[in-house]
Amino acid sequence: MSYLSNLPINQVTLASIYPTIFEIVSTQEVDDLLPSSIRYLLTNYWISRYPSRLSIGINNYFEEWFNLIIKGLVEYYHIKYYNTTFVDKFYGLQRFNSKSNPLLNAHTAAINNVESTSAWAQKWPLGLQLTKKQRLVVFLQKIIFPYLKNKLDQLYIKLIARNSFGSSLPRNGDTSQNIINNLKKRLFKIFQLIYPILTKIFNSVDILLKLSYLTKRTGYFSLLDYLFSIEYTRLQFPLEKEIDSYTLNFDKSHKLKNRMENQNYYSALDYWNSKLSGLLGITSFIGSQIFPSFIFLLRVYQWWTTENISVKIEKRIKGFDKDIPNPSRVSVSIKDEGEKRRDRSKCPVCQDTIRNPCILETGCVMCYPCAIKYIPEHEGKCPVTDRKLLGCIFDKQSSEWKIVSGIRRLMI
Structure with missing residues (x-):
């Protein structure tokens, strides 16, 4: 199921380019597993063994420096240059702009034409690529909104606990401070009433969209995808650049002979771009090999630690009352x-x-x-x-x- 999208397809049709719901759910599970696993490894093997102000600060602000900064940079790079996220690219999935259905039909037909040597069929056309607004939506959906959702959930839990124990905001003698505290109380009460309702409505709509996707009535997997016309596909092609559409028929043999190539700025720039692109290709290949190995080792480690914990608990339960002496069966009266x-x-x-x-x-x-x-x-x-x-x-x-x-x- 995890690698179903990477299997070869004999005939590319509009139905075969859409991944199944299980493939998308698998990518989301792996995407949620990575931050939790990395935080567990840091906490178990560094922070708990060597506690300090630095290590505790790293643990407390893990969501900020990892989920926002590191993961945000990685996702921004993949969304910009591949129209997909890091984990989706590993699973062979890509996102595209679904506003132009005729262009999608034409591109699918060009892919099926084996005899066609058109470069247009070997690249993802500009009309089907994500726009800047759609890329921003995908970035918000993967990075910003989960972070804000987590913070709002924590605030809601704190408010529920505070109201359960009957505590309230402190009162000071200053009138302006009391006004601010009363305003905070009202805002917290409004938030406490509205937030679960909005969460239920959003989850209900999200479930309906997933059921529609499961029954193949729609190609949108989430509410934001539906609002901004973003769909998933199994086709992973290099993105066509704007300059490519003007230079497909350009003969590279026509160059200026009276100018030295080593002193040409554009020639040097092209040389270093080719070198860097090759380096990026090697880095991408190494990452594609390391990432599945890391996931496999993570699963093995999770199974190993769970097995050790269960064995330790079982041993402790068996030897729990080993050193406790049996009570005396004879009750002796001191009197x-x-x-x-x-x-x-x-x-x-x-x-x-x-x-x-x-x-x-x-x-x-x-x-x-x-x-x-x-x-x-x-x-x-x-x-x-x-x-x-x-x-x-x-x-x-x-x-x-x-x-x-x-x-x-x-x-x-």
Whole structure:
């Protein structure tokens, strides 16, 4: 399923160029897995072992320096030069402008023409490439909006916790400060009421679009894709540049003979561009080999750590009560040392069959009325072990012992 888009297709049709919903979901899962995995590795092997102000700051601002800066630069590069994101390019997916359906039909027909040597059929035409506005939308959808959504979710959780514990904003004597605090309270209340409603509406619309995509009624996978006419495709071709449309029939053999090439500015620029493009191709090839290896090793590491944690938990559960000694089966009364054994079915106070039983902190069982009467009269001590109960305290005002806790009723 993960590499379905990279499989060869004999006949390119309008139905075959669209990826399945499982391919797009797979790319999104991998895209969400990468930041979490990198943060886990940093926290587990660096920050937790060598805590410092620098490491803790890196952990606290991980979303800013990684998700916004590093990931933003990588996605900006791929969106600009490939019309796709980093993970989508790895999965063989690309985005295109779906406003021109006749141009899409013509390009699909040109691809199927095996005998055609037109360079137009071997490149993604300008009319189907993403516009600047569409590229900006894709960048916002992949980088900015997830970051803002995460921050709003954290703010909403804080407000819910604050209201649950009854805390509020501090009040100062300054009137202007009180006005600002009251305004913040009202804004927070409005946000707390509106935010979950908007989230439910957006999720409902998003689910409907995904169901429509699943049933092939539409080619838009999200709400922003629908609003700005952005669709996915399996066809990955180099992007046609504006200068290519004017220089397809240009004969490169016509050059000025009376000028030295080494001193020509444009010739030198073209030379270094060719070198850099080759370097970028090598870097892209190395990245395409390292990235799947990293994902595979990450999966293996996740399985290994999960297995070790489960084994450790199982060992701890098995040896949890290994060092705890067994309780003594013989209850010895300190008051009556000659009595080595006592009938446990009788109350130690009234010496009758236990009725309405209760248990003390010491583990002794007796009648509840006898315990309530006996313990305060004997300075909060157990009638069997003669030990003072922690749940029985002396009240200085009434000069009496009172039972606060330490007695549990038994249901038999």
